[in-house]
Every structure is written in structure tokens, then in C-alpha cells.
Amino acid sequence: MSKQDSQTVIARCRELAAISEMSGGTFRTFLSPAMRRCYEVIGEWMKRAGMTVRLDPAGNLRGLRAGLHPGKGVLLMGSHLDTVRDAGAFDGILGVILAIAIVENLQPEPLPFDLEVIGFCEEEGVRYVPFIGSRALIGTLDEQTLKRTDSAGITMADAITNFGLDPAEIPKAALKTPALGFLEFHIEQGPVLDAAGESVGIVTSIAGQNHALVKFVGSANHAGTTPMHLRRDALSAAAQWIVTVEDSARSTPGLVATIGQISLQPSISNVIPGEVTMSLDVRHAENQVRIAGLNAIHQSAKEISHQRGLELLWTDGLKMNTVQMDDNLTGILSAASPEGTRRMASGAGHDAMILAPHIPSAMLFLRSPGGISHHPSETVLPRDVDLALEIGQRFIESMRKS
Ligand SMILES: [Zn+2]
Incomplete structure (x- = not known):
């Protein structure tokens, strides 16, 4: 059996990028026909690496390499197979293909534990909600979620x-064997490693996030006849607030705050905007700092709306606390990595954040050249992939000895 290196891993990711729901770009959503084809192709690679392959009832692709005492303990590796629209070739799938190559490169003697490579069916939340695959694995995919519909009105239960x-069999997707840990490889999807000229980074935590829907309500009126001092312009208030949001985040190290969506009513060139609705996304690796930042941003919205005689409607959305990776497993990953490998928080959510509260989890980032992701020009460097393969191999070697 020839040793799998970065060339194979990158070629496989590129091959899978062509399996898509759109022409001329990469797009795979939960249980789509493209996903079925993806399962077939990856399933063959898993078999070639000596794994028995199954699709669990939630649609996670799982390759098992039994150890000396099957069912006694399992080390999990993997990431997600779905993508955003017009995606790159590496987000998610790299973590699955790297894991398969690591298994294929192992000596034929069985390990003291089982090894399972998981290709999660869904992480991006494009068709339904994020993290369907990892939630099924830990047994938290509930009835309510199965009733969610996609843009065509198909419920998740019907899609399955x-x-x-x-x-009805989804509970069978939940992990039965005690898990020794979960190791996820993923591209950084940010510019930190690239800017520092570093190949890989060890993720210590995944930043928590708060979302809110923020609405300023003023009054729409004629743009020609309403003097400036008698206006209640919702967009001017929003503009002022957006700048304070940026200022708050800039003045707090590590805090990021984003208004990514904005809509205004009535949105007519000669009418003063009466209503503006915005999304807010606030993240930080430490819960207290994130909450303090969010409170300051909320306070400034109150003050601005008060000064301008507007009504503020603030609706809290998603709240996720920061998730810490497992100290022990992260230590093993650290020891398997070159000395001085950076430790960093992840600003993006990953499957590991769903598994970490239940299974000791560790995560390795690979540099994203140009910091680019969720875009066709997303890429990886062969030397970084080769290093990740070596780290994975050393990681399993230390697990064998521990
Ligand atoms: Zn991803």
C-alpha cells in the first residue's frame, strides 16, 4: 500500500469539489443527490483504507477500523461534507479526507482502540439548521428540528x-462505543496563520456568539417637505449606531461585531426611512467579554434611539457560549505538533463545538492562504497538508501508547 501524501489529499478534495448541485461551482447540501455521489466516492476511499463503511440514519458517512477490542473505545476523526453555495474545495471535506489518509497510512497491526472516520452530513445549515450530523452523533437531534422545512417546503424528516x-432510526446514529476523543482538522478560514507565515495552529476554544435582530422605528415622511429638525429618520440612527458597534469591537481586544444584513422601509428615494432592521453578530473567546460587549452595544442602541425619538425593538437570537477543547487531548495534539505551534481560538463554529461538551475534543487548523474561505479560491498549501498528516500519525501513535 503506497503512503498517502498531500498530493492525494488535495486531488481528492478537488475531485469532490466537482460533485455539486450547481454548475461551475461547488455546492452540496444535506442529503442532496450530489451528497449521495459524494458518499459513494468517499466510501470507496474508506474501504481502500481498510474501513467498514456505513451511512448512519442521520446521513453521516462512517468508516470504522476495528481495534484489538472492538466496541471498547473509539477515537473519532472527521469533519463535514456539506458546503455553502459556490464554496471552496477544502472547508469541511479536508478534515474527512485527511483522516482517511491518516488511517490508510497506519501499520496493518490493529490499534488498542477502534478508529472511526466521520463525514458529517451537515454543518453549514444551508438547507435546514447547522450541525445536523454532529447533533445526531451525540443524540441531541430532536423532533422539533425534524419538522423544519427547506425552501421547497420539504420537512427534514421527509428529506431523510x-x-x-x-x-425513526436517528437515535441509532448516536455514539454507542465510549469515545476516547474526537480530532477535527479544518482550514482556519481566517488570516491569522497566513499572516504569521505558520502552517498549522492548535485550537484551544471555539468562540461563543450572540445574535440579535435590531430594529429602529421612526416615521416615514416626505423627503422634500419634512425639515431636518422634525425628522425621525431610522436609517440615520442606524448609521450612527453601526459606527458605535464598530468602535466598541475595535476598542476591546478579540471582540468582533458584525452587522451583516440590513433592510429599510419603505426604501423609496424621496421618502425618509421609517424602519430599519439589522442583524447583529457578536463573538469573543471569553463569555464575559462577549456579554459585556453585547451589553455596551445594546446600550448605545438605546441611547441613540432615545436621543432621536425613535423606538428600539431588540430581539435576542442565537446564544452560544464559548466551548473549550479538551486539555488532555489538546496536550497530545500539541506534543504531536512542531514545537512552538500557535494556540488559538476559533472565531467560526465547527462540529467540534457540538461534540466537545460530550466527548474530549481537539482541533487543528491548517493555514488558509489569503485567509480566504467560503469562496472558490479557497485553498491549502501541500506542505501544510503533509505536516497535518504527520501530526495526525503522531497523535494516533501517542494515543496507542497512552
Ligand atoms: Zn467548515
Whole structure:
């Protein structure tokens, strides 16, 4: 058996990028026909690496390499197979393909534990909600979520049935064997490693986040007849607030705050905007700092709306606390990595953040050249992939001895 290196890993990721729901770009969503094809191709590679392959009832692709005492303990490796629209070739899938190559490169003697490579069916949340695959694995995919509909009105339960799986069996996707740990490789999706000229980084935590829907309500009126001092312009208030949001984040190290969506009513050139609705996304690696930042941003919205005689409607959305990676497993990953490898928080959510509260989890970032992700020009450097393969191999070697 020839040793798998970065060339194979990158070629496989590129091959999978062509399996898509759109022409001329990469796009794979939960249980789509492209996903079925993806399962077939990756399933073959898993078999070639000596794994037995199954699709669990939630649609996670799972390759198992039994150890000396099957069912006694399992080390999990993997990431997600779905993508955003017009995605790159490496977000998610690299973590699955690297894991398969690491398994293929192992000596034929069985390990003291089982090894399972998981390709999660869904992480990006494009068709339904994020983290369907990892939630099924830890047994927290509930009935309510199965009733969610996609843009075509198909419930998640029906999508599972239509694919040939049984939603009633989803509890069987949950992990039965005690897990020794979960190791996820993922591209950084940010510019930190690239800017520092570093190949890989060890993730210590995944930043928590708060979302809110923020609405300023003033009054729409004629743009020609309403003097400036008698206006209640919702967009001017929003503009002022957006700048304070940026100022708050800039003045707090590590805090990031984003208004990514904005809509105004009535949105007519000769009418003063009466209502502006915005999304807010606030993240920080430490919960207290994130909450303090969010409170300051909320306070400034109150003050601005008060000064301008507007009404503020603030609706809290998603709240996720920071998730710490496992100290012990992260220590093993650190020891398997070159000396001085950077430790860093992840600003983006990953499957590891769903698994970490239940299974000791560790995560390795690979540099994203140009910091680019969720875009066709997303890439990886062969030397970084080769290093990740070596780190993975050393990681399993230390697990064998521990
Ligand atoms: Zn991802």
C-alpha cells in the first residue's frame, strides 16, 4: 500500500469539489443527490483504507477500523461534507479526507482502540439548521428540528425518508462505543496563520456568539417637505449606531461585531426611512467579554434611539457560549505538533463545538492562504497538508501508547 501524501489529499478534495448541485461551482447540501455521489466516492476511499463503511440514519458517512477490542473505545476523526453555495474545495471535506489518509497510512497491526472516520452530513445549515450530523452523533437531534422545512417546503424528516433512510432510526446514529476523543482538522478560514507565515495552529476554544435582530422605528415622511429638525429618520440612527458597534469591537481586544444584513422601509428615494432592521453578530473567546460587549452595544442602541425619538425593538437570537477543547487531548495534539505551534481560538463554529461538551475534543487548523474561505479560491498549501498528516500519525501513535 503506497503512503498517502498531500498530493492525494488535495486531488481528492478537488475531485469532490466537482460533485455539486450547481454548475461551475461547488455546492452540496444535506442529503442532496450530489451528497449521495459524494458518499459513494468517499466510501470507496474508506474501504481502500481498510474501513467498514456505513451511512448512519442521520446521513453521516462512517468508516470504522476495528481495534484489538472492538466496541471498547473509539477515537473519532472527521469533519463535514456539506458546503455553502459556490464554496471552496477544502472547508469541511479536508478534515474527512485527511483522516482517511491518516488511517490508510497506519501499520496493518490493529490499534488498542477502534478508529472511526466521520463525514458529517451537515454543518453549514444551508438547507435546514447547522450541525445536523454532529447533533445526531451525540443524540441531541430532536423532533422539533425534524419538522423544519427547506425552501421547497420539504420537512427534514421527509428529506431523510426520501433519501432512503428512516428518521425513526436517528437515535441509532448516536455514539454507542465510549469515545476516547474526537480530532477535527479544518482550514482556519481566517488570516491569522497566513499572516504569521505558520502552517498549522492548535485550537484551544471555539468562540461563543450572540445574535440579535435590531430594529429602529421612526416615521416615514416626505423627503422634500419634512425639515431636518422634525425628522425621525431610522436609517440615520442606524448609521450612527453601526459606527458605535464598530468602535466598541475595535476598542476591546478579540471582540468582533458584525452587522451583516440590513433592510429599510419603505426604501423609496424621496421618502425618509421609517424602519430599519439589522442583524447583529457578536463573538469573543471569553463569555464575559462577549456579554459585556453585547451589553455596551445594546446600550448605545438605546441611547441613540432615545436621543432621536425613535423606538428600539431588540430581539435576542442565537446564544452560544464559548466551548473549550479538551486539555488532555489538546496536550497530545500539541506534543504531536512542531514545537512552538500557535494556540488559538476559533472565531467560526465547527462540529467540534457540538461534540466537545460530550466527548474530549481537539482541533487543528491548517493555514488558509489569503485567509480566504467560503469562496472558490479557497485553498491549502501541500506542505501544510503533509505536516497535518504527520501530526495526525503522531497523535494516533501517542494515543496507542497512552
Ligand atoms: Zn467548515
